[in-house]
Amino acid sequence: MSTPNFAVSAIALAVLQAMSGAARAEAVAPAAAPDQTMPEVVVSGVKVRASSASVAGFSNAPLLETPASVSVLNAQQMLDLQIRSTTDAAKFDASLSDAYNAVGYAEQFSIRGFKLDNASSYRKDGMAIAGDTQIPLENKEQLEVLKGLSGLQSGVSAPGGVINFVTKRPTDTPLRTVVLETRERGTLYGAVDLGGRFEDSRFGYRINAAAERLRSYIKGADGNRKFVSAAFDWRISPQALLQVDADYQRKSQITAPGYQLLNNATLPNVPADQLLNDQPWTRPVETTSSNVGVRFDYKFSPDWAATISANQHNFKRDDYTAFPYGCGAQDLYPGFCGNGDYDVYNYISKGEKKSPLTAQALLQGRFATGALQHELTAGASFFKNSEKWGDYLYDYSGTSNIYRPVVVTPAPGDSGPVTERRSDNERGLFAQDILSLNQQLKLHAGARYAQVKRDEYVGVDAGKVLPYAHTDVGFWLPNLALVYNVRPNVATYVSYAQGLEHGGVAPMGTANQRRALEPGKSKQVEVGVKADIRPDLSASVSLFQIRKGLEYTDAANTFVRNGEAQNRGLEMALAGRVTPELLVGVSATALNTQQSGTGSATLDGKRVTDVAAFKSSLYAKYAVPQVRGLDVAANWVYSSKKAFDAANTVFVPSYHVMNLSASYATRIGDVATTLRANVDNAFDKFYWRDVTPDLGGYLMPGASRTFRVSAQFDL
Structure with missing residues (x-):
């Protein structure tokens, strides 16, 4: 069956499944329906903003009481805003930016100017997952962004922060939701969300499925995506809860590489929809990803509880690209020729695999010592990951032109046998005590000890595999914060934290390509004010400074860590209902980035690439x-x-980009229906969305004007 037909069929099956599920629900519980009269129009009464998150601590906590900068989008907001990917969500948070986020490849981001680590900065229910593909949102209840260091909470992660995806869980009442969407270039999307409890109400379920025919704003960067997930729970007793979930996604899409500078000096003048990977032999990038998660909660008493959780993630990718790089005619690497010519390489890397396993045990409780109240968390964590790949093919195939595309013959060959090239093992012990010094003042004091081990493939010499590079080091990561409640609805905080990240991986073309640097520490200080102006309106302001070792490719073409990167910034946010009719969301970030201590005049005192000094949404x-x-x-x-x-x-x-939308909630028969229409980039503004320094530096244009319409049916 062809991909378009599969997508359409999957959408139709999703509708039929949801409708049949609704019919079965009525058959199981007929007494609940006859006495209820249905209003002509239903206006949702869900919360207009999320008021709590778990990403900044070890349990779900009110955002007002959290001494960190956190933004949250819940499932209803993602439906209302038609958010289908993390890229869509990034439009509403000024601290979140693209970082080599190529269409058809992995969604990659930076927070507070620091690029996230694909191996540790993306989390599912607090457990590390690989961020090397589009992370599905259909089965996510919340998308949480912690801005800043997360050494205490997460151990190894990039200093900018982490993105945590919270899994949807079974509902107490029957849930039957179907969403259908189409976009002007031919994208078709269908999703179904089913939830409820079985006849034995101790057992609950949540099923999500989606199919998507992808027609990108870049002509030819087409593909498809299929997703399915299931989550179950068992209320063993009033004290014990067991949760299990699993998901699987397959995505196939031709990727769209970016542009380099003409003569490595000037910006090209090109349309936003042109595909440089447009060759007859171009193949889509194929990715599959899956998760199996388990969590067991037990309450010993109203004040003491324990949690054991784990997640196994698996990722596989076959990567194919007619890759544009450099100008052989002018011996220019990187950079395209002044007339628009560029070299085309046949890039193939098949069988790339990652399999991170994360486990954690927590003990949490409340107690008093004299006049001091304590909220204690203590626990242990375990993380291991195996990364496998083969020697890739990257051979010159010919020359094309950004203004007059040329068909070239692909260089022959294939990628080599897949073997384990890198393995990681991290073990952590951590504790945090939140002391209530009085009714207004709380001290958050915690630390994590992380033992980090890594074995990494070095290479082959005279036909023999060289001994693997071995790292085995331990780090203490302290975290301190004072929270002072000026009023019950206004809190101020000051915090100090240390973080830990794996060393960056040397990019392709460097002397030590694909080798990772040693782990490195970072330090952060932050002060902030938060206010719940009303139950449905909140505001926050934070001022921060983050320092870490600077990683770059030096004059000897070697990827190194040397000198210091310092990011100072101011973040502001306002979210909620201003009047009964008006809902607002404001996010703004002012960021000063500075590099120093390298001894290189081309780096010291310069701004970091791909980071705006000011961004707002x-x-x-x-x-x-x-x-x-x-x-x-x-x-x-x-x-x-x-x-x-x-x-x-x-x-x-x-650049400025304006997005417009409208929605209408009504009923079609007995089905609550919400119709939505969007115009993204309404004024068709051309802009460079992503200016990545990776792989020699690439420019990626933002999407041109796109119309889309969708319908949501709540059965």
Whole structure:
């Protein structure tokens, strides 16, 4: 069956499955329906904003009481905003930016100017997963972003923060939701969300499935995606709860590489929808990913509880690209020729695999010592990961042109046998005590000890595999914070934290390519103010400084850590309902980045590449009082200019992007229905969305104007 037919069939099956599920629910519980009259229009009464998150600690905690900068999108918000990917979600958080986020490849981001680590910065229910593909949102209840160091909570992770995806769990009442969407270039999307409890109400279920035919804004970067997940729980007793979940995704899409500078000096003038990977022999990047998670909660008493959780993630990728790099005619690497010519390479890397396993045990309780109240968390964590790949093919195949594309013959060959090239093992012990010094003042004091082991493939000499590079080091990661409640609804905090990250991996083409640097520590200080202005309206301001070792490719073409990177910033946010009709979301980040201590005039004192000094996102939704059920909304994103190269000789311009939308809630028969329409980039603005320094430096244009419509059916 062809991919388009499969996608359409899957959407149809999703609708039929949801409808049959609703019919079965009525058959099981007929007494619940006859006495209820259905209003003509249903306006959802769900929370307009999330008020708690687990990403900044070891349990779900109110955001007001959390001494960290955290943003959260819940499942209802993702439905309302038509968020289908983390890339869509990033439009609403100014601290979250693209970082080599190529269409059809892995979604990759930076927070507070630091690129996230694909091996440790993306989490599912607090457990590390590989961030090397689009992480599905269909089975996610919340998308949580912790900004800043997370050494206490997560152990190894990039200093910018972590993104945590919270899994949907069984519902106490029957849930039957179907979403259908289409976009102007031919994208088709269908998803179903089923939840409830079995006849024996101790057992619950949550089923999610989705199919998508992908037609990108870049012509030819097409593909498809299929996803399915299931989550179950067993209420063993009032004290004991067992949760199990599993998911599987397969995605196939032609990837869209970016542009390099003309003469390695000037920005090219190109359309946003052009595909440089457009050759007859181009093949889609194939990725599969899966998770199996388990969690057991036990309450010893109202004040003491224990949790044991684990997650096994598996990732596989076959990577194919007609890759653009350099200009052989001018001996220019990187950079395209002045006339638009560029070299085309046949890149193949098949069988790449990652299999991170994470486990954690927690003991949490409350007690008093004299006048001091304690909230104690103590636990242990375990993480291991195996990474496998073969020697890739990367051979010159010919020359094409960005203005006049040329068909070239692919260089022959294939990637080599897959073997384990890197293995990681991390063990941690941690504890945190939240002491209530009085009714207004709390001290958060915690630390984690992380033992980090790594074995890494070095290479072959005279036909023999060299001994693997071995790392075995331990780190203490302290975390201290004071929280002072000026009023019951206003809190201030000051915090100090240390973090730990795996060393960066040397990029392709460097003398030590694919080798990872030793782990490195980072330090952060932060002060902030949070206020729950009303139950449905909150505001926050935070000021921070993060310092870490600077990683870059030196004059000898070797990837090294030397000198220091310092990011100082101010973050502001406002979210919630301003009036009964007006809902707003405001996010703004001002960031000063500075590099020092390298001894290189091209780096010291320069701004970090691909980081805007100021970025903002404003969202407003207005419920039209004259038409019940009708909402209109707008989202305005602004980014100031960004440096393309480390020497700051080339900057990409600032940009504004306006997104418009409308939704209408009504009933079709007995089915609650929400119709939505969006115009993304309404004024069709051309802009450079991503200015990555990876692989010699690439520019990626943002999406041109895109229309989309969707329908949500709650059966």
